[in-house]
Amino acid sequence: MKRRAANLLFFILMCVLAVIFVLPILIVLFNSFKGQFFIASAPFRLPTVDTFAGIRNYVAGIEKIGFFSALGYSFFITVTSVFLLVLLSAMTAWFLVRVKNRYTSALYYTFVFSMIVPFQMVMYTMSRMANLLGLENPVGIVVLYLGFGAGLSVFLFSGFVRSIPIAIEEAAQIDGCNPLTMFFRVIFPLLRPSAITVAVLNAMWIWNDYLLPYLVIGTRYKTLPVAVQYLQGGYGSRDMGALMAMLVLSILPIILFYALAQKYIIRGVVAGAVKG
Amino acid sequence: MGRSLKRWFPVFVLPLSLAFLIAFVIPFLFGIYLSFTRFTTVGDASFVGLSNYVTALTKDENFLRALWFTVKFTVVSVISVNVIAFLFALILTRGIRGTNLFRTVFFMPNLIGGIVLGYIWQLIINGVLLRFGVDITYDATYGFWGLVVLMNWQMIGYMMIIYIAGLQNIPPEMQEVAAIDGAGPLQILRHVTLPLVSSSITICTFLTLTNSFKLFDQNYALTGGAPGRESSMLALDIFDTFYGAVGSEGVGQAKAVLFFLIVAAIALVQLRISRKREVDV
Numbered sequence: 001m002k003r004r005a006a007n008l009l010f011f012i013l014m015c016v017l018a019v020i021f022v023l024p025i026l027i028v029l030f031n032s033f034k035g036q037f038f039i040a041s042a043p044f045r046l047p048t049v050d051t052f053a054g055i056r057n058y059v060a061g062i063e064k065i066g067f068f069s070a071l072g073y074s075f076f077i078t079v080t081s082v083f084l085l086v087l088l089s090a091m092t093a094w095f096l097v098r099v100k101n102r103y104t105s106a107l108y109y110t111f112v113f114s115m116i117v118p119f120q121m122v123m124y125t126m127s128r129m130a131n132l133l134g135l136e137n138p139v140g141i142v143v144l145y146l147g148f149g150a151g152l153s154v155f156l157f158s159g160f161v162r163s164i165p166i167a168i169e170e171a172a173q174i175d176g177c178n179p180l181t182m183f184f185r186v187i188f189p190l191l192r193p194s195a196i197t198v199a200v201l202n203a204m205w206i207w208n209d210y211l212l213p214y215l216v217i218g219t220r221y222k223t224l225p226v227a228v229q230y231l232q233g234g235y236g237s238r239d240m241g242a243l244m245a246m247l248v249l250s251i252l253p254i255i256l257f258y259a260l261a262q263k264y265i266i267r268g269v270v271a272g273a274v275k276g
Numbered sequence: 277m278g279r280s281l282k283r284w285f286p287v288f289v290l291p292l293s294l295a296f297l298i299a300f301v302i303p304f305l306f307g308i309y310l311s312f313t314r315f316t317t318v319g320d321a322s323f324v325g326l327s328n329y330v331t332a333l334t335k336d337e338n339f340l341r342a343l344w345f346t347v348k349f350t351v352v353s354v355i356s357v358n359v360i361a362f363l364f365a366l367i368l369t370r371g372i373r374g375t376n377l378f379r380t381v382f383f384m385p386n387l388i389g390g391i392v393l394g395y396i397w398q399l400i401i402n403g404v405l406l407r408f409g410v411d412i413t414y415d416a417t418y419g420f421w422g423l424v425v426l427m428n429w430q431m432i433g434y435m436m437i438i439y440i441a442g443l444q445n446i447p448p449e450m451q452e453v454a455a456i457d458g459a460g461p462l463q464i465l466r467h468v469t470l471p472l473v474s475s476s477i478t479i480c481t482f483l484t485l486t487n488s489f490k491l492f493d494q495n496y497a498l499t500g501g502a503p504g505r506e507s508s509m510l511a512l513d514i515f516d517t518f519y520g521a522v523g524s525e526g527v528g529q530a531k532a533v534l535f536f537l538i539v540a541a542i543a544l545v546q547l548r549i550s551r552k553r554e555v556d557v
Contacts, residue, residue, distance in 0.1 A: 007372045014367060014374070018381045024396050024429065031399065043403035088292040095288040099281055107293065114300050116543040118490050120514045121536040124529060125303035125310065128318050133298065147299020150292050179284045208389025210493045211515075225391045229497065244399075247392055254387045262380060265387070269434065270441050273479055 025251060032057055032248045036241030053241060058249070061231070061242035067249060070227035073138050077213070077223060078206045081145035085153050085202050086195050088146065093157030094187055098169075108158065114151035119211060122148075127215040136217050144216065145206055153198045156272065160194040161187075193271075200261075200268030207254075224250050311529040316522055328530035338505050339531055342513035349420060349509065350488040353427040357484045358477070361432045365439035366465075379440070383433035394497020397426045401498075412499055419499035419507030426494055431487065435480045442476030443469070475553060482546045489539065510535050 030046055031039045038051040047053075061067065096108045126144065130136055135143055164187065172186045188195075210225040218226050228250055231243050258265060281288075306318075311328055315321035332339045364382060368375050385393070401422045402411045412418045446469065454464045470477075492511035495501070501508035505516060514535060517528035 007370060010367045010370065011372045011374065014372070014378050017364075018378055021381055021385065021429070021433075024385075024400055027400060027403075028396050039399070040402065041406075043399050043406075088295075091288040092292045095281060095285070099285075107289070110301065111296070114296070114304075116540050117300070117304060117536055118511070118532075118539050120492075120511050120532045122300060122303035122307055123515070123532070124518055124525065125306045125318075126299055129298060129303055129306075135298075143295045144299040146292060146295035147297070150296045150300070154292075173280075179281045180287065183288075204387060208391075208493075210389070210391050210496075225389050225493070228395070229391050232497075243395060247395055250392050251388055255384070258384060258387055266379075266383060266437055269386075270437055273434075273438050273483060 028244055028247050028251075032241070032244035034241065034244075036239050039240040039244060057239075057241035057245035060239060061245040061249070064239070064242055065227035065231055065246060066222065067227065067246065070222050070224045071253070073221050074207060074224040077138055077141060077145070078203055080139075081142045081149070081206050082199050082203050084142065084146055085149050086199050089150055089153035089198065090157050090188060090191055090195065091183060092150070093154045094161050094183060096154070097158050097161040108154070111151045111154045114148075115155060119148070123211065123215065126212075130216045136220070138217065138221050141213060141216055144212060145202075148212070149202050149205070153202065156198050156201075157191065157194060160191055164190055196264050197268040197271045200265050201272045307529055308533060310526065311533045312526075314523075314526045316525060321526075324526065328526040329534070331527050332531045332534065336517075336527060338508065338513050338517070339510075339534075341506070342508045342510050345416070345420070345507065346489060346491075346509045349423055349427075349491075350485060352424050353431070353488045354481060354484045356424065357428055357431045357435055358480055360428065361435035361480065362439050362477075364432065364436040365443055368436070369440055369443045379433075379437065381433075382436055385430050386434045388430070390491075390493025391497045393426055393430060394494045397422060397429075398498050401425070413502035416503060416506035419502070422498055423491070423495060423507075423509075426498060427488060427491070430494075431484055435484065438480050438483075439473065439476050442473040446472045475550075478546075478549055478553065482542070485542060486539065489542065 027043065031043060033053060033055075034047045034051045034057075035053040036057065038045075038047075045051075092111075096104045126148075130140065130144060133140070135141060168186060168190075169182065172182050177185065208225060209223075210229065213221075213223040214226045214229070217223075222230060228243075228246050231246060232238060310318075310321060312323060312325060313321035314324045314328075368378055388396075398412060401418070405411050405414070405418060410418070412422055450468055450472070451464050454468050459467070490511055491509055492515070495507070495509045495512045496515075499507045501512055501516065505513065508516065510531075514528055514531045517524050517531055
């Protein structure tokens with residue numbers, strides 16, 4: 001009886017907290033429908049007949065930041081980088097775990113070491129390097145994401161590869177598999193759960209990343225975070241309405257993705273945290 | 277497998293290793309070198325010994341101020357995020373109605389990017405401060421607490437999920453036995469539950485620690501370091517030193533090396549603690 005009463009109390013508390021958690025997004029949402037001069041002066045007031053702006057902010061924002069091309073670049077860069085990162089780091093991890101010598105373990109520890117290096121350490125030199133090699137485009141930046149994301153991905157995959165019994169590989173070898181067919185037919189399917197973890201963690205990072213795309217391709221190709229920051233503009237020229245609308249449009253794809261793949265996202269994040 | 281696989285190095289390892297060389301190894305080594313030089317482009321670097329480090333730590337008051345700001349922020353957010361996340365996890369493992377929905381809602385802010393988060397909270401915090409006739413750039417204290425609130429909103433759900441996983445691994449009998457032996461709820465929490473989730477506590481503490489310490493996007497969007505550079509954290513201060521004025525790139529790179537050394541030291545401490553725990557268990 002006492003426990004039931006307590007649970008009811010906790011239920012109400014959680015409801016209140018859930019509302020508080022959602023409120024910031026709701027506030028941005030209803031402000032995105034107000035005229036731009038009614039936002040900063042009274043952000044907590046709902047739109048009224050006088051302040052309602054319809055979808056004007058959305059139209060202005062989409063035009064100002066080139067929303068759809070930004071969405072396209074973000075999508076292309078994230079999907080390509082995540083796909084290649086998952087594939088190539090699984091291949092690398094398998095090789096490094098199964099071929100044991102001085103060089104492979106040196107390479108493995110260099111990958112692990114790169115995980116603790118903050119981006120600011122290589123920020124300048126990496127963007128110079130990209131400059132030198134002509135990587136300042138949506139395809140070239142994928143190479144940088146592969147390189148900078150390699151550490152964590154190889155580390156996570158290596159942990160999982162070690163748990164694959166070597167007997168499976170020996171059996172496949174007797175059946176006549178060469179390393180490539182063995183990897184795609186036997187190893188990679190076994191690594192599927194960890195591939196989801198690696199994909200989720202990298203997708204969250206690359207989709208939301210600001211500094212790398214800003215420094216390397218920001219002037220010509222704006223990804224979503226770069227485009228949103230660009231709206232900030234010079235002082236005084238900032239269009240609050242367009243900003244609110246673009247915040248809503250940047251959150252929307254994330255919420256959609258979350259609604260579809262919630263199970264995998266949460267599982268991936270937990271597995272990644274425990275390993276990292 | 278090892279021997280026949282070895283010949284396949286160019287297929288399996290080379291592509292990723294080349295990208296790694298371009299994006300990490302060369303920039304990292306070159307970054308260390310540049311921290312000992314004065315330069316405006318990579319081509320005109322001239323060796324100046326330790327002078328960039330001396331400037332970063334003595335003449336340039338921004339770096340140490342940013343370091344202090346970062347340390348304070350990290351301590352406050354590590355404690356608040358973990359305490360609140362743990363309480364949430366305790367409540368959400370009691371089997372109350374709507375548990376799944378609550379988890380989903382609390383976790384969601386974690387998926388939103390730092391720049392967007394910064395602007396969402398800028399609107400809200402400025403809206404509150406409006407009543408007092410000021411905004412978030414008026415005083416670095418506002419920026420500080422704004423960042424703390426933002427960080428809590430973003431990280432609580434994430435840590436809560438990890439704590440829930442930890443709590444669900446505890447066999448319920450252990451708490452039941454303790455209750456039969458006459459332990460009260462607080463005693464059970466202190467002597468049974470907490471020790472059994474200590475590995476989750478380590479993981480969450482270091483995740484919040486490194487995430488708070490390396491914070492950039494949120495800081496950049498929320499206050500941009502204003503007023504002046506008083507609410508700049510380390511990562512933002514390094515960025516401003518690099519791109520704020522021509523001629524201070526060397527100092528920026530030296531600050532970046534110092535930043536790296538601190539982060540590496542934190543990671544080493546974490547490694548030792550988790551190694552020690554593996555031995556204990």
